[in-house]
Amino acid sequence: MTASAERSATEAWTPSALQVERLAYRRGQARRSTLVAVASTVALTGVAVLALTSSPGWPRVRQSFFDPDVALLALPRVLEGLWLNLRVMAVCAVVILVVALALAIARTLRGPVFFPLRAAATAYVDVFRGLPLILVLLLVGFGLPGLRLQGIPTQAVVLGGLALVLTYSAYVAEVFRAGIESVHPSQVAAARSLGLTRAQTMRTVVLPQAVRRVVPALLNDLVALQKDSGLISILGAIDAVRAAQIQTSVHANFTPYVVAGFLFVLLTIPLTRVTEALSRRSGWLGATAGVAGAGPLR
Amino acid sequence: MSATDGGGPLLSIRGVRKAFGSTVVLDGIDLDVDAHRCVVLIGASGSGKSTLLRTVDLLEEVDDGVILLEGEDITDPRQDADAVRARMGMVFQSFNLFPHMRVLDNVTLASRLVHKVPRPQAEERATAILERVGLAAKARAFPDELSGGQQQRVAIARSLVSSPRLMLLDEVTSALDPELVGEVLDLLVELKAEGMTMVVATHEMGFARHVADEVCFLHAGRVHERGTPEQVLGDPQQERTRDFLRRLG
């Protein structure tokens, strides 16, 4: 419910018998729904587990993919690797957001002075959206150090991160651009009619709305980035994937891969919940409701 | 009100032409608006009322002709268009409030960014204006928590905040339910009484009759007939005008 402002007027109010009855009915319905949900979940999970465990190859698969002892032994190393993934992801995500936003804005600039900027941004997006990430990784990872230039980093993590930034900035720039274009021109007209400049309009009216709208898409890219951060293992950085690979050969057992996979999934879930909560905030998406009264339907 | 009262009209539109592709929307419009006067534009849908208001607010470029605001040619490309727009207030049919900002921030935005008023002063003034339109209690609300009439009154407050010389109002009640129209029109009547200069596009003939100093009927890209509300609405001379008014019923 969003109608919080009107509450004070109803101080002396006690619900009528009808309302009490309605509330009781709704509570009953809610309890029933919970029970049904629990029952169907248990039943479905049961069937899935049964199907898996009763398959002829299950004992062998369990031994080589779901060995608890191996999992426990491998966990610290995989976690250590995952910490690297997390740091790479966090740093890259920030850089990507900044670069992508700059690219997206560059593509909206008008006027002849900005032509080179606009053209460069467009070319950049075209190139790096088309190149497979793995190629960028290999080119940057092995090509850049080969130049033997002063000041060029040589650590695998940095080069890997750079490749991720190059590729993802191009994608995220397009996400931002779509968001910018989704803001209705009448919003721009309203801002300009107040005397705001083009830049002020972009900063205070267009971008805030554009960014809010693309948050789900950005989150999606963030999850993808989290997974693709595993690719820096190609360059030799010891991340979760590489650590799992090492542990797999140490124990001659595939369980560490399952451990790594499980951890990656665990990481993405809170991210999704955070955006869902954000998008429910009043004034966050705006425009969707239009006028008062859309509350319960939102 | 105006510091440079040279005696001429506040707004003067001379031979303004505007086409979109091959559609000629404005085909040589002439219109003068004296200070403190209210000019109402009427005309069929598509007759160019919105386009005319948008060209005055420099949201569209004219193809020909000049628009003078306080004697200054604002269609001159050397003009600082942003500064010109800041001298006028425009209110749209669809409110166009900024949905991600609270009511108070919607109203203070122009003061803070365009006129560089510090936030406390800007909010003080905005609160006074919201009070004026009867919505001080909604300052902390988001636009989508307001009714249509309330949203439109906020939009009017937002355009009033920088003390515009001229208000351009484009069918500000046509997106509203009938019972909400009154509260917005009442506000406009008060603004007029306070001496605001207004150009209003509207289908509300009752409003035109009571508030307008001059009514202009737009047809075929020109001001087809003009005069006092009694003349144009009560005793139209042109066949087209009669047709239009008859269709309104």
Ligand SMILES: Nc1ncnc2c1ncn2[C@@H]1O[C@H](COP(=O)(O)OP(=O)(O)OP(=O)(O)O)[C@@H](O)[C@H]1O
């Ligand atoms: N940006 C645009 N591009 C192309 N055509 C346009 C554009 N804006 C307006 N037009 C056309 O110009 C004509 C006049 O439109 P305008 O909105 O000014 O009419 P109006 O008198 O305000 O009508 P209404 O009463 O329906 O609001 C219409 O035929 C419309 O299709």
Ligand SMILES: [Mg+2]
């Ligand atoms: Mg219109």
